[in-house]
Amino acid sequence: MKPDDALELRPGQSTELLKELHILTREGRINQDSRRKLKQVYHLYQFIEKLLLELPAAPDRPTLADHGAGKSYLGFILYDLFFRPRGCGHIYGVETRSELVERSRALAARLGFERMSFLNLSAAAAADETALPDTIDVVTALHACDTATDDAIAFGLRKKARFMVLVPCCQAELAACLRQNKALSLSRTPLAELWRHPLHTRELGSQITNVLRCLYLEASGYQVTVTELVGWEHSLKNELILARWTGQRRHSAAQRLRALLAEFGLESLEARRYPGLP
Template sequence: MKDAQALDLKPGQSTELLKELHILTREGRINQDSRRKLKQVTHLYQFIEKLLVELPESPSGPTLADHGAGKSYLGFLLYDLYFRPRGTGHIYGIETRAELVERSRALAQRLGFERMSFLHLSAADAAGSSELPERIDVVTALHACDTATDDAIAFGLRKQARCMVLVPCCQAEVAACLRQTKALALARTPLSELWRHPLHTREMGSQLTNVLRCLYLEAMGYQVTVTELVGWEHSMKNELILARATAQRKRSAAERLRALLAEFGLQALEAERFPGLPQSAV
């Protein structure tokens, strides 16, 4: 069990769960890929734990929806370390691949994790699903690809989430829009040199996507912090967006978002991606 001990597990953490998730072998050993995965998820847990502790007390405990759950590493770890010891709260894992949903359901039943539900839904469909409560306290999306992160944000807004924890991945939509308008942009502004080359288009699109998301969250009444999840040597998809609900929407953030859309020729995205923006000041 030397490898398991070297992982510096938290008190009470289940090594049986780590074996079921194939992070540890039956002998308690771990390979380098699993070590990186566990490091990412454990580090993200530390951010989420702080948010959960800040939530108002409630008899039923906190609710958390994990979008793009995959094999539900994050959900199971959260349940094992936070929800299980407290005996309250519920985690909803939302995933589009039916085989992963069934596998997670079976594992939760085997481990006695009764307050976990796994739903075969997209993030977009989950917002209107009767299988979820009207309000969700915390929304997470770890490496949700492309517009799935936007769908998770829309879900969080509809569910009046107190907190959102997002690690975006593979943003392609804005880059595609930049490519479509590249010829016009090159003639209009020297800023378009930032995305003249295909590699720069992809990276610029990714960066701009997350900037727009942060402004949207601020415009919709969230305080936003952006930081790194782990060291870049562990993952290239490393941007962590933390959003806490406040009582105040920021009209200035909405105005800056619209200005950026106009500057980059992306006005068509507003209706689909940012439908809740406050109206422009007359």
């Protein structure tokens, strides 16, 4: 392995796992695409590790549910670097594509990662799944597409999650609502110029979606921090939302959320996306 490749890996990290995930080649090298992917996962791991260390020690803790798990890069690296050396806790990967679920199950069995489970479910269906515990310490959703991030938030609220770590992706639902009401909005307010052009509709829809999600989390008792995951040269889907349970429900956040829905003609979304508003 080249010296600069070696710098990418953490002490004690399983090179066998990284080869299975095609982050390392069979010769133990890292190509440029894999380097970007690994850097992104490592950045997210650093955020999540700090949260996991805050949780009280217990034989069956911490628990983490990863929504839109895909090939479970994040779940496997979290297990390898944090859960495996500590000998406790459990990771649940939630993914709708059955072939990826089967592949992850086989890989976990091959590597002896016994405290990993993979469920062929949507984030929306996972809240009622008996294979998952009643409470989950940490909920993650890395690039869960469109409303799957909202479903992951709803899951976290249902499971009384201590922390949620979200990197939203492909926020299309709200942009579609803006397009539907565009003519009325243009006659009603000059603000509609912000989404008159299709490109702006998509960008503004994405921005408003995440702002509403943050307000909903604050109204539901979470302290919210929004930051960058990695530099823009690595990923355009770069917004990281960190939510920490405090129990302090902010009524002002609920009021502002409703005011934004009214301002942009999006009141129909409240019952579907923000049912827990006080």
